[in-house]
Amino acid sequence: MSFFETSGLAVGYNGKTLIRDIDLALERGGILTLIGPNGSGKSTILKTIARQLAAIRGVVAVEGRDIAAMSAKELARRQAVVLTDRIRPELATAREIVSLGRYPYTNAVGRMTPEDRRIVARSLELVNAADLAQRDYMTLSDGQKQRVILARALAQQPDLLVLDEPTAYLDVKHKAELLSLLRELAENEGLTVIMSLHEIDLAAKASDLLLCVKGETAAAFGPPEQVLRECPAEALFGLEKGSYNAALGSIELEKPVGEPQVFVIGGAGAGIPVYRRLQRGRVPFAAGILFENDVDAYVAGSLASKLILSPAFEPVTEELFTEARGVMLACGSVIDAGAPRGTLNEANARLALLAAERGILNE
Amino acid sequence: MEKRGSGFGSGRFWAVTGLLFAALLSALVINLAVGTVRLSLSEIAALIKNGADASTQSMILFNVRMPRMLLAAILGGALAVSGFLLQSFFRNPIAGPFVLGISSGAKMIVGLTMIFLSGVVALDPAALVAAAFLGSLLITALVLLFSQKVQNMELLLVVGIMVGYICSAVTDAAIAFASEQDIVNLKYWSMGTFSGKGWDQVVTAAAVCLPAVLLSWLLSKPMGAYALGEGYAKSMGVAVKPFRLALILLSSLLSACVTALAGPVSFVGIAVPHITRRLLKSSRPALVIPAAFLAGAVFCVFSDLIARTVFAPTELNIGTVTSVFGAPVVIWMMIDRRRRGA
Incomplete structure (x- = not known):
């Protein structure tokens, strides 16, 4: 039994199946990345894994426990998310945002214990954002915001982190920093990561496993080299005006x-x-x-x-x-x-x- | 490093609430003293010490000024909290019971009740609150229906304002069928005033608003998480649907109570929470709710003081005064938000 598994999973909206037969297995501390064109259903799969969307069929299990059977609190203690929604909190410091991550641990009125504060401070340190703690969130740059959002997720002390397009608003430097950070967290903290990425080259470099999402079934699942061979980028993205070089991880124009x-x-x-x-x-x-x-x-x-x-x-x-x-x-x-x-x-x-x-x- | 406090432990919350409390106390004392009949502090102290008697001064103090001032304080606080709940619900600081048409909806149902049911049921304060609650829920449901269609908040506000006009039109049309006496009552009530209120209203207001504000405060924790959006709230373990329902019910109940007992009072629901957040330098619901309640009380008690003294013996509507002070705050807030690119 792997740390994270899905079996016979079918996902979709309003009872209509978008993608079926998704069978995944990921060990603790591994990074699985979903690649595929826009609208292919990467977010739908991630939302189902995070239980934001009910599975149409099949099971998502963490440590052998079906997530559908978990209480909201148990799920929140095992799993945290980084979504694509841009948050716009008014007059909130980075520390206040990260503190919200203690939600599943604090009492009915959200009182922070010294232990909670310590974990918030450590979460900020893990993403190298300790110096941002007192800053108003809205005054941060996109790269800083993303690190704070990540720290908020870490404050939930999850075993599994689900990220939807975490590099979407970032420039090259911050994309590389974020992915290196995720690798460090996976290795040092044993955090298991499931995410979606646009950048196929970065996906192949940062991930232990890739899932190629195209069409009604998951097209390929396995180590990056294998998935890119079975599911070439040109076909995956319908790339007609150019080509993808898997060895260099670069896209050439027509x-x-x-x-x-x-x-x-x-x-x-x-x-x-x-x-x-x-x-x-x-x-x-x-x-x-x-x-x-x-x-x-x-x-x-x-x-x-x-x-x-x-x-x-x-x-x-x-x-x-x-x-x-x-x-x-x-x-x-x-x-x-x-x-x-x-x-x-x-x-x-x-x-x-x-x-x-x-x-x-x-x- | 600059220390920017925002927790209970940091002095800022206690400094702000302390200041607001002092402002409220002085507002209350001034309100008791000032009027057509002036009462000095020593007279007030003596009257309170000796208890109510048959003197004119005692009548004015205990039966006119005291209930009026307490009502203004409770309802002002309720209105501010109601606005803050709506703002949390829509994740937009420009939402409020008045601009979304919810107050007008309450007014419509109360108006219809006064006209068509005046002979059928006893129109005590509690009945009016119930009618206003019904009206609030009706319009809130309508606004929610629209809010699923339009994601754009500005558009939603336009819808709210239009719905408000429709409700006012229905109310006006119904007046055509009203008896002379009902028209007088309705006109008087619909202008919005704290005047002529007795202990009945104070008791009803306290019985409805204080528990509702307390319950709202108990929702602080999910409100804070919900500020990041539904997806994040869910992922942290917030039961989003019941939470949203609780927010709407409490907000409607609070604004309905105000509308039923004092008539429509505008802009308090937006302006006061905004000022409060600015004073606290925080949006944390656990801090904002108690401070906004106090600030709303101060704002309305002072507004009522102005309403009854500036052109004495003529009294202004309470809504006139709150608009003059509240609307500019809302304009400033919208410009400020645009400037900060929010």
């Missing part, structure tokens, strides 16, 4: 179509800015000669209309050089990205020399 007009001699990352410039100018291009393991090869694979690829850790063969020469001469225009030359890729030096002789080398 590849320019047509016969290559420019040949780019790249390597060791020098080619990438050139490829991107040509892509923006919608100029179809060929890229070469690149080794399979070169970072340029990953990007050129998404953007170049022709790619001359050489096996890794081997010198470029004469046949491949001849092929590259043919493609280059057909292009009629060459850009040397200025990659370093070594013994294995001296073929590229010969290509550049040839282009210069023919007067087709651009500076």
Whole structure:
């Protein structure tokens, strides 16, 4: 039995099933992330897990206990949420917001004991927001607000934390900080995390398990590498005007179509800015000669209309050089990205020399 | 580090309530003393010490000024708390029984009762409170129905104001069928005043409002959680549906009591909680409810003093005075909120 499990879970609104057959299992201290396009039902699944929405069929269990059978107080002591709703409390300090998290522990009128205050202070420390305690919540930045909201959830001392799009309003720095924080909490505090993310690259990096949500059943569930293989991002998001590179975790825009007009001699990352410039100018291009393991090869694979690829850790063969020469001469225009030359890729030096002789080398 | 207190332990709450209490006491004493017949402090002290007798001064003190002043204090406090409950319910500080049309609804049902049932049932204060409660609930239900359709608070206020006009129109139309005597009673009542009230009304007001305010205070804890939104409230263990129902029932009961006993009194429900929050520098219901009750009492006792003394012997409606002081506070509050981007 895993710490968190769902079996035969079907979720939806007003008795109408949106997604069915959701079978999940997550160990204590694990991070499970739901990925999928907008409107795919990620929030619906999270709301059902948090019991904000009743399951249509099936069971959600924490430590083997069906959450439907828990009292409101028991559930609130085991589970806390971070929702997408932006809160607008008037005249409330960050500490007051976090103190609300003690709700399931305080007495009928909400009196805070010294122990409650200690836990509130510790929750603020865990999210590195101790210095914000006295600040008016509404004067905080989006990143600070999100940390305070997280501290409020931690003040509930939950075993399971459910977060719906916690990075939605954050810039890159704060996205990275928040996800690192969640990883720390999972490792150090044994907190189990279930969340949804928009950023598929961050999801793969921050999570132990991914659930790919698309269509009527959960499309794939498992470790990130496996899920991204079974459920490629292009298909998941219906990405037509671009492509997703799972190894780099990056999204490239649409590849320019047509016969290559420019040949780019790249390597060791020098080619990438050139490829991107040509892509923006919608100029179809060929890229070469690149080794399979070169970072340029990953990007050129998404953007170049022709790619001359050489096996890794081997010198470029004469046949491949001849092929590259043919493609280059057909292009009629060459850009040397200025990659370093070594013994294995001296073929590229010969290509550049040839282009210069023919007067087709651009500076 | 700057210490910004907001708990019971921090001095601010006690300083504010202490100040409000002192203001209320002085307002009460001034109210007893000032009027067409002036009573000095020593006269008041002597009268209270000797108990009621047949003298004119004793009549004025015990049968006119004292019940009137107590009524103004209790109902003013009730109105402020009623407004605060509605604001918590809608999570918007501009909500109040008057702007949402709830007071007008109460007025309508009380008016209809006075006209059509005056010969059928005894119109004692308790009956009027019951009628006003019915009217409040009716309009609240209507406003809630609309609030599910419109998420925009400004739009909801417009709906509330329109509903208020409809209720007033119905009340006016009903007056056409009223007897001369009913019209006089109704006109007098609907202008809104604390004058001519006796101990009957004070007892009814205290019996209804004080328990209702106490119950409201006991809802402080879920109210605080509910301020973060329904989803968060639920996740912390608030039983949202019964809680919302309790808020609406208490708020309606409080504003109905005011409307039944003193007629429509405007703006206290919005202006007083706002000022109170500002004074406390906190929105915590456990602090705001008792302080707003005191502040509402002070506000209405002073307003009533102004209503009966400024143009004496002519008396102003209580609503006239509360509007003059309350409406600018509401305007200031809305501009302030817009400026802070809330």
